[in-house]
Amino acid sequence: MARTNLKKQLSKISDLATLPVVANNVIQITNNPKSSALEVAKAISQDAALTSRILKMANSAMYGFPQKITTINHAIVILGFANIRNLVLAASIYDMFAPNGQPQLFDRVGFWEHSLACGITSKLLAKRLGIKNIEEAFIWGLLHDLGKIVLDTYFHTDFAGVIKLVEEKNILIRDAEMEVLGYDHAEVGGIVAGNWNLPQTLIKVIRFHHAPPQANESMRLAAIVHMADIFCRAIDLGNGGDRKIPCMHPEAWELLDLDKESIKALFTEMEQEVIKSQAFLPI
Numbered sequence: 001m002a003r004t005n006l007k008k009q010l011s012k013i014s015d016l017a018t019l020p021v022v023a024n025n026v027i028q029i030t031n032n033p034k035s036s037a038l039e040v041a042k043a044i045s046q047d048a049a050l051t052s053r054i055l056k057m058a059n060s061a062m063y064g065f066p067q068k069i070t071t072i073n074h075a076i077v078i079l080g081f082a083n084i085r086n087l088v089l090a091a092s093i094y095d096m097f098a099p100n101g102q103p104q105l106f107d108r109v110g111f112w113e114h115s116l117a118c119g120i121t122s123k124l125l126a127k128r129l130g131i132k133n134i135e136e137a138f139i140w141g142l143l144h145d146l147g148k149i150v151l152d153t154y155f156h157t158d159f160a161g162v163i164k165l166v167e168e169k170n171i172l173i174r175d176a177e178m179e180v181l182g183y184d185h186a187e188v189g190g191i192v193a194g195n196w197n198l199p200q201t202l203i204k205v206i207r208f209h210h211a212p213p214q215a216n217e218s219m220r221l222a223a224i225v226h227m228a229d230i231f232c233r234a235i236d237l238g239n240g241g242d243r244k245i246p247c248m249h250p251e252a253w254e255l256l257d258l259d260k261e262s263i264k265a266l267f268t269e270m271e272q273e274v275i276k277s278q279a280f281l282p283i
Contacts, residue, residue: 009155017150019196022047023092027197030085040084041072053091054084061276086139089198094281097149105163106152110239112283115142117237120273121228124266129224129256137224140205144225147189147206148173148241166242173241174210186210212252223252235267237274
């Protein structure tokens with residue numbers, strides 16, 4: 001597909017890929033510092049299925065709270081606005097783009113496994129690097145490849161051509177996207193995240209996770225996700241759409257400055273935390 005033609009189609013994504021009303025309301029409420037926990041709980045409670053999913057996620061081994069969280073109000077008090085927003089976002093996007101059980105060229109089960117592993121690894125890296133809100137890092141990693149699932153859903157035929165080229169040439173999916181589409185999933189993901197009015201930091205991380213220096217003031221955060229993505233590929237956690245390991249961006253490597261012992265310990269933590277996360281999303 002010609003780049004100009006794809007640009008026209010991408011302009012329609014705002015109409016095609018729309019967040020559920022409840023998720024959009026929660027994002028708007030939690031972005032307002034004057035909002036109350038009661039307002040957030042009321043918005044989530046409009047959707048019984050989402051309420052049940054949020055409680056299940058909050059009580060998963062990934063969080064490891066000693067007492068069971070039984071109500072949304074309790075979850076908000078324990079987790080805070082940002083984490084609740086991220087849980088709603090994660091659950092809503094998963095439901096929008098969940099595996100449907102049908103054989104597909106693009107492995108959606110593997111995609112979500114990889115995305116979840118990247119979220120976990122981003123969180124572990126953020127903790128090691130002293131990032132204050134490490135839970136934000138989880139959503140950065142979980143949604144970094146949003147553009148892939150959007151392309152598979154709304155440009156399925158063209159994206160199937162990308163996957164076939166990956167298999168034929170054994171190349172990175174991003175290289176195949178550029179060859180077939182003239183666009184890559186990072187750019188598409190950034191557009192969609194912008195249409196959804198997601199936090200600017202998250203938009204930049206999604207857009208520039210393959211080129212962290214271009215994220216400017218968010219470079220360190222994009223570098224964390226960039227490294228998490230590569231580390232997850234290195235130990236084969238999930239499936240990002242190809243079987244190649246991208247090169248580490250030298251500026252990202254230098255910025256994060258991890259030694260061999262730290263990386264070795266991180267790999268052990270990654271595998272342990274991925275096991276704990278198995279009930280987080282119903283993959």
